[in-house]
Amino acid sequence: MISWPPLLVLFVLTPLVGAVLTPAVSDATGRRSWEWAIGTMLLTSAMAGALIMRVLDEGPFSYVVGGWVAPYGIELHFDEFSASVAVVCLLGLLAVVFSRHYAPAALAPERIPYYYTLLLLNITGMIGFIVTGDLFNLYVFMEILSLSAYALVAISGEKTAEMAAFKYLVMGAVSSLSILFGVGLLYALTGSLNMADVTMRLAGSAKAPLVVAFAALTLGLMVKSALFPLHIWLPDAHAIAPSPVSAILSGLVVKVGILGMLRMYQIAYGSGAIDLSGLNLMLTWLGAISIVMGAFFAVFQDDIKMMLAYSTISNIGYIVMGLGLASSYSLIGATVHVFNHALIKATLFLGAGALIHQTGQRTLSGLAGVGRSMPFTTAAISIGAISIVGIPPTAGFLCKWYIALGALQAGQPLFAVALVFGALLIFVYYIRMVNAFYFRKPQDAGASAVHEAPATMLVPVLVLATLCLVMGVLGSLPLSFIEPAVARLLAPLGGG
């Protein structure tokens, strides 16, 4: 079963079919659509587990849809980087569980089935994006995930949410066009859309279109990832969206740009047709600026979700800096941080969602003293906060350590300094948050009368917080898992 080839394509189709059927199976309360979405995510997660077992067993593998041969049909490809579907499935499942009580409170009842549909379509888009080995297929799945993300931001129906979604839509549409343009140029140069085939045929191509193609791809993907200065759409969209959606957007959707960059690097490094050292230097600098700038703005936020949104910009900075440094340590750190940051940020956003759901407050001053009435949620958020600062033994530590080592390995100690400085700033704003929860008096009597969140909210938050600790203790597992993929990526550069 595990090595049954078509499993890879069924893995993409399961959430797709589950998504489009959700409104049909739904009842008036939305309860049935929730159960349906849970079932779909459980099945999808089981398939992800089987595929990851297989990649552990036999290394990267492919499946060509329709029984054609590779460059002519569409090839799906599963390698160590694709194992990030594990976190996609996990967060998808937990976000759906969390929505059980959250969605009816935040959304009009008619919209609830479509909320689950869009959530599952978003997961479908991400899974397809991650496992495809074809450039145009990548674009198609990117559109599924982008369109559903815009709608999920707007779904609460508040004016501010609709404005934020519109801003996201405009930026996202331009970035998609940029990516399509890059894919078109690569096709014009090679006559192929299969990534492995493009890699082989790219050598000796004309320089100017090649540079523009990679520039267009980078630009588009970095808008999706909200790297400074392309981040302006992110704070509003991520802060105003319903909290489970914020967790998915901040934890996963912004990482799609990063995973797309990894595919791009595989083509660029593998073909040797273009020297990306200039681009990498720029990305390293922009990453460093993102770290500091995102953390700096986060310090001044009073709205807890706004703070978390700026913190995402900062963390994307870490990852992009790791990519740009292009040394083996920094790349391992960056790819593992894609995974760990997803867990941490989902803990924080779902935890914040539970606080907002129970108290109706979303500012630090409004949430003062909430640690007494909601001890489990605030404890989980505190674990998330410690992790994101990167204090050992939590999940955030090892990847940042590796990125810093990578900076030294690449002979750029300055960037390791930027990294530590960013971590200090992050420490400041999370201290403010923890201080508000535990050490400040509630503003009014209402805040102390609230209860702990219901189980469907508390369990996902606690599971994620536990994983933040577990991934800190077992941090070397993902590092050694991803190492062969990074070694393969850097091999054409002479071992990095």
Add this chain to the structure above:
Amino acid sequence: MKRALTIVLLIVLAAVLLNAVAALPPHGSPDTPAYTHVGAYYLEHGPEETGSENVVTSVILNYRGFDTNGEVTVIVTALMAVIAVLTGVRDAGNRPDTDATHVEPSVVVRFIVRVLAPFILVFAVYVILNGHVTPGGGFQGGTMLGALVIALTLVLGERESAKLIPQRPIRIIQVIAPLTFVAVGLAGLIAWGDFLSFPRDEQLRPVAEAMLVLIEAGIGIGGAVVFARVFRLMGGRS
């Protein structure tokens, strides 16, 4: 100042892009990679390998059928997004009143739409069903069908036009395009071992054609419903 800066930036960008395009393999020349690699293979082997007389169909439904499966999902995602954002609006008072702005279409318009409707319908069905042999197909025919429903919605008035879209099974019909695609793909998986694979034997050609027609019909009907529903939702109807 800002405007001048924008103009300068655009000129620089245009120069870079034009320079890149100028260095591309010459467009239309038979020696470019776009015509000599995968494209050439499709032209050479498409008709015999896929059994489709139309090379475009052999690419979009056979060789790259999985992309088309994704594209119909994009269209369905767009509809789901529109429904999610436009239904269940809590403050209905904010919406423009459809009745107040409603102007009765003229007799001429009503008469012509009613007379043309059956012909548009027949042509749409023709384009859908012949998609695998002639230019056209589910997307094009579905657009015609959708346009027909929109035109009828404009002339028939609220109550009559609501009947054009069946209310009960709508939750299935609106997603019929990806559903038929996946169903036909799974049939291929069960019968011939690969998702979206079609029989390649000469004797089984009618089966392959039937599968293609089924996909085209799904795309056509699903696409039409998407167009019609988006139109109706934007008019504040359900």
